[in-house]
Amino acid sequence: MKEKADGSGVDLLLIDTGDRIEGNGLYGGSNPVGEYTSEIFKQQEIDVICSGNHELYKKSSADREYLTTVPNFKDSYLASNLDYIDSSTGKTVPLAPRFRKFTTKNQGIRIVAFGFLFDFTGNYNNTIIQEVEKTVTETWFQEAIRDKDVDLFLVIGHVPVRSEEYTTIHKAIRAVNWDTPIQFFGGHTHIRDYKIYDSKTVALEGGRFMETIGFMSIEGLSTSKAPTKRTAGLKFDRMYIDNNLYSFHHHTNLNDSTFPTTHGRTVSEYITHARKTLKLDSVHGCAPQDFWLSRARYGSRDSIYTWLQDSVLPEAVVSKERKDKPRLIIVNTGAIRYDIFKGPFTRDTTFIVSPFTNEFHYIRDVPYTVANKVALLINNEGDILVDAEPTMQVSSLRPPEQTSITKAVTVEEMPLLDYDERVHSDQVRFGQHHGQDGGEPGLTPGYTTTDDLGDDGDDTVHTVMSNYRVPNCMLANASFPHSGAPEQVDLVFMDFIEPYILLALSFLGQEYTSEDARNYMGDETLGTVITQWVEQNWDHDC
Numbered sequence: 001m002k003e004k005a006d007g008s009g010v011d012l013l014l015i016d017t018g019d020r021i022e023g024n025g026l027y028g029g030s031n032p033v034g035e036y037t038s039e040i041f042k043q044q045e046i047d048v049i050c051s052g053n054h055e056l057y058k059k060s061s062a063d064r065e066y067l068t069t070v071p072n073f074k075d076s077y078l079a080s081n082l083d084y085i086d087s088s089t090g091k092t093v094p095l096a097p098r099f100r101k102f103t104t105k106n107q108g109i110r111i112v113a114f115g116f117l118f119d120f121t122g123n124y125n126n127t128i129i130q131e132v133e134k135t136v137t138e139t140w141f142q143e144a145i146r147d148k149d150v151d152l153f154l155v156i157g158h159v160p161v162r163s164e165e166y167t168t169i170h171k172a173i174r175a176v177n178w179d180t181p182i183q184f185f186g187g188h189t190h191i192r193d194y195k196i197y198d199s200k201t202v203a204l205e206g207g208r209f210m211e212t213i214g215f216m217s218i219e220g221l222s223t224s225k226a227p228t229k230r231t232a233g234l235k236f237d238r239m240y241i242d243n244n245l246y247s248f249h250h251h252t253n254l255n256d257s258t259f260p261t262t263h264g265r266t267v268s269e270y271i272t273h274a275r276k277t278l279k280l281d282s283v284h285g286c287a288p289q290d291f292w293l294s295r296a297r298y299g300s301r302d303s304i305y306t307w308l309q310d311s312v313l314p315e316a317v318v319s320k321e322r323k324d325k326p327r328l329i330i331v332n333t334g335a336i337r338y339d340i341f342k343g344p345f346t347r348d349t350t351f352i353v354s355p356f357t358n359e360f361h362y363i364r365d366v367p368y369t370v371a372n373k374v375a376l377l378i379n380n381e382g383d384i385l386v387d388a389e390p391t392m393q394v395s396s397l398r399p400p401e402q403t404s405i406t407k408a409v410t411v412e413e414m415p416l417l418d419y420d421e422r423v424h425s426d427q428v429r430f431g432q433h434h435g436q437d438g439g440e441p442g443l444t445p446g447y448t449t450t451d452d453l454g455d456d457g458d459d460t461v462h463t464v465m466s467n468y469r470v471p472n473c474m475l476a477n478a479s480f481p482h483s484g485a486p487e488q489v490d491l492v493f494m495d496f497i498e499p500y501i502l503l504a505l506s507f508l509g510q511e512y513t514s515e516d517a518r519n520y521m522g523d524e525t526l527g528t529v530i531t532q533w534v535e536q537n538w539d540h541d542c
């Protein structure tokens, strides 16, 4: 694409808005984690890059960011509101430069770029995230946005495009600079989205987990070669490209034999070598059906949460020492990150489905009548708990993409999209199959996005998928008496949600502290218990 852009005399910039790490075996399967992925990322020519929250959950991942990723992208990594505490010197330093000014090579567009992170508080204590509201008052920022020789302010960030943080930055720039175009790129909420802030400011978010290449085009910018105050002909457009080879062939006008480059082949070979070394394709079991995060209703047999709650958690979350004690098990739904597809459940799947290394903790002998209400409180959308402790948003325990589901979408209740109505000349039709009678071709289910520009942003036309809301946490029980309720239970939960459990217990009149919460199953994680259950319960011959 860069070659194609060069050939047409336009500029193509590659942007990465963070959360590069976790969520697959290539990252989590190596020891130490990330050995292969750092090398793979380095092969990309990324023009502006920043950190997500995932890079900062742990000391080791933030260290790797500072010591490896930032140097690998030294001209393009930006950290406008993120500091790192260097353990070798004890000094607090910016993780990377706060901003960058550069001129594009073909058109000479003068860009001032920033790289932000949302007001995240769950980071390990070797990084410091400064609130965006405070950052925009700092001298370096105020000076940067007063630069007169700028054609575009480019604000990238692991920040939702509809957020207080981006509204704050937009207002801060517009307060001193009413005219210069601003392009935001966002992230974190895992959705395809495009927001129009004003006639010269827009924001694009390109979905989750590299499923989507968010493509943005801007025409009519002033340039250093032809500086102008007039930006009347300014035109923004966006496209959400499904990340697959068909899309790439289509947009590059190349094919299977002409698309690969020598560099690309070398990187692919390295990935194949890494996957083989890490045994990522080794099969733990064969999933008998698909299990969905949000495509099936919570409570139905196709929901991944129902399967976990009814089968996996009661059988697999058990401590040898306390196996006969009745237990309630609470797991946040955000601990599950992806669907399981019918067929091989591999070592890679383990990291895709639940990449987190959180351990199980428990509080022993909690009165059942109290323990039984904890999940209810956490699932009550926080009205009660958030009022008690506004900094602890219980909704953040769900997968982030859930925040945009205000109402369940049930496909059966919606008319399927009419292809002729939706298709645009620049949209591609993939994955089509012919009806049984060989008549009208069908479409595959996939993203069907509506944003501030309408519903024509999806590059590949799909049919609508169901999208249901899920609770903040799921609740399972095990070793209960055959009849009646137990008097006391072990309350077992992921260590990640311990503060919420303690808050809920306190709200219910039971004062426990983190001293009361002990390790339940050594270093087993949700990922390892799911894998063990799969090994024991599913066929191995797919």
Ligand SMILES: O=c1ccn([C@@H]2O[C@H](COP(=O)(O)O)[C@@H](O)[C@H]2O)c(=O)[nH]1
Pocket: 053, 054, 057, 188, 190, 332, 333, 334, 335, 336, 356, 357, 358, 396, 397, 398, 399, 400, 496
């Ligand atoms: O250690 C952790 C960290 C996060 N979670 C859950 O993950 C999501 C956050 O999703 P990202 O977009 O991938 O940041 C959130 O729902 C947390 O509940 C976790 O379980 N353990």
